[in-house]
Amino acid sequence: MTEPLVRDYLVLGLRLGRLVDGFVDSWFGDPALSRQVDDEPPADPATLAATARSLRAELGSADLSPARRRFLDGQLGALACAADRLAGTEVPFLEEIHRYFDVEIELTDTDVYAAIHDEIAALLPGSAPLPERVNAFQEHDRVPPGDLVRATRAISDELRTRAHALYDLPDGESVEYEAVTDRPWNAFNRYHGGFRSSIALNADVRHRMAALPLLVTHEAYPGHHTEHSRKERLLVGEQGHAEQTIALVNTPQCLMAEGLAEAALPAVLGQGWGRWTQDLLADLGLVLDGELSELMLNRTVLLMAARQDAAILLHDRGASPDDVVAYLRRWMLVDEQRASHAVRFLTDPLWRAYTTTYIEGSRRVRAWIGARPEGQSVADRYRRLLDEPMVPADLVEVGLVR
Numbered sequence: 001m002t003e004p005l006v007r008d009y010l011v012l013g014l015r016l017g018r019l020v021d022g023f024v025d026s027w028f029g030d031p032a033l034s035r036q037v038d039d040e041p042p043a044d045p046a047t048l049a050a051t052a053r054s055l056r057a058e059l060g061s062a063d064l065s066p067a068r069r070r071f072l073d074g075q076l077g078a079l080a081c082a083a084d085r086l087a088g089t090e091v092p093f094l095e096e097i098h099r100y101f102d103v104e105i106e107l108t109d110t111d112v113y114a115a116i117h118d119e120i121a122a123l124l125p126g127s128a129p130l131p132e133r134v135n136a137f138q139e140h141d142r143v144p145p146g147d148l149v150r151a152t153r154a155i156s157d158e159l160r161t162r163a164h165a166l167y168d169l170p171d172g173e174s175v176e177y178e179a180v181t182d183r184p185w186n187a188f189n190r191y192h193g194g195f196r197s198s199i200a201l202n203a204d205v206r207h208r209m210a211a212l213p214l215l216v217t218h219e220a221y222p223g224h225h226t227e228h229s230r231k232e233r234l235l236v237g238e239q240g241h242a243e244q245t246i247a248l249v250n251t252p253q254c255l256m257a258e259g260l261a262e263a264a265l266p267a268v269l270g271q272g273w274g275r276w277t278q279d280l281l282a283d284l285g286l287v288l289d290g291e292l293s294e295l296m297l298n299r300t301v302l303l304m305a306a307r308q309d310a311a312i313l314l315h316d317r318g319a320s321p322d323d324v325v326a327y328l329r330r331w332m333l334v335d336e337q338r339a340s341h342a343v344r345f346l347t348d349p350l351w352r353a354y355t356t357t358y359i360e361g362s363r364r365v366r367a368w369i370g371a372r373p374e375g376q377s378v379a380d381r382y383r384r385l386l387d388e389p390m391v392p393a394d395l396v397e398v399g400l401v402r
Contacts, residue, residue: 055072185351186207227257243389321347
């Protein structure tokens with residue numbers, strides 16, 4: 001039976017979802033609760049903010065484990081912030097980030113990016129400007145039109161086998177893929193409950209063949225789909241943690257989930273994944289330089305932190321969208337289309353803060369996995385992230401993260 005406070009938390013999340021399309025990332029809980037909320041008039045945001053604070057105050061006396069109380073405390077703090085903003089309260093951007101995700105963020109020193117540029121230049125020698133060399137290399141790596149879903153499914157099938165062996169997924173779990181257009185994101189996992197996910201691939205992004213393992217490990221095996229499936233079986237099905245039946249955007253839950261998903265590739269594929277991808281796609285008639293692509297991606301992924309810089313510049317420092325596009329083009333070594341797509345995400349009212357979940361989530365999760373005790377494997381450490389209701393504070397270890 002669902003505890004009253006947990007039930008009220010679920011209703012609060014669903015009511016916020018009525019006000020903001022996309023705020024409920026996934027929901028597979030009691031249908032009676034969603035019917036109740038659907039039949040109500042839309043709630044007043046200020047009332048929802050007060051409800052979040054009231055529930056948070058009740059946590060200390062709730063008959064819940066310490067881990068569940070920590071999880072709900074973070075969630076309710078984030079929901080109070082979201083409701084405040086919907087009610088018209090102005091929240092400074094860096095405070096918004098802290099209230100949503102319980103982390104502090106700052107600009108990355110561009111010398112870090114410059115050093116990575118030097119490493120990339122050594123991999124792609126030539127006299128042309130570095131962005132042109134990178135773009136030329138990546139153009140040879142584009143998934144041909146019409147092959148996006150086919151190539152993604154082929155990689156997903158192989159990774160599914162590996163994820164089952166390492167992480168014991170529930171029997172009957174499944175993932176479906178489809179191509180879509182005109183979205184602010186690159187790909188999106190929609191978890192339906194019952195160990196089923198559908199994953200939408202934004203065809204406008206012009207995905208690269210070498211990046212498909214990153215996409216599939218992030219969204220499916222052993223990323224989002226694997227986490228949802230294991231938590232549904234272990235936390236919801238066996239332990240009755242009904243709060244795990246809903247996933248809400250702009251909460252600590254999302255930072256943990258995205259950090260886990262960003263760390264998913266090394267949790268299932270070790271060094272040499274580029275050659276593995278090359279051989280797999282060759283069976284589909286697609287040609288990829290796997291070894292060089294792996295070396296490149298291992299470096300270009302480090303430039304992704306510039307997206308968080310861009311959010312700070314836009315929303316805290318007053319930079320214009322055009323200035324931010326130029327910043328991203330310079331430091332991420334992307335063309336105007338990719339930079340403009342990133343700015344579209346950063347200016348979306350729902351998603352403007354969300355980039356922090358990828359950047360800070362990845363930093364913290366990778367550091368925590370890397371600090372594993374002697375005798376623990378990467379898979380052992382990763383399995384804890386899949387199975388436990390961890391919060392960002394659980395990742396803090398002396399000397400590793402701010």
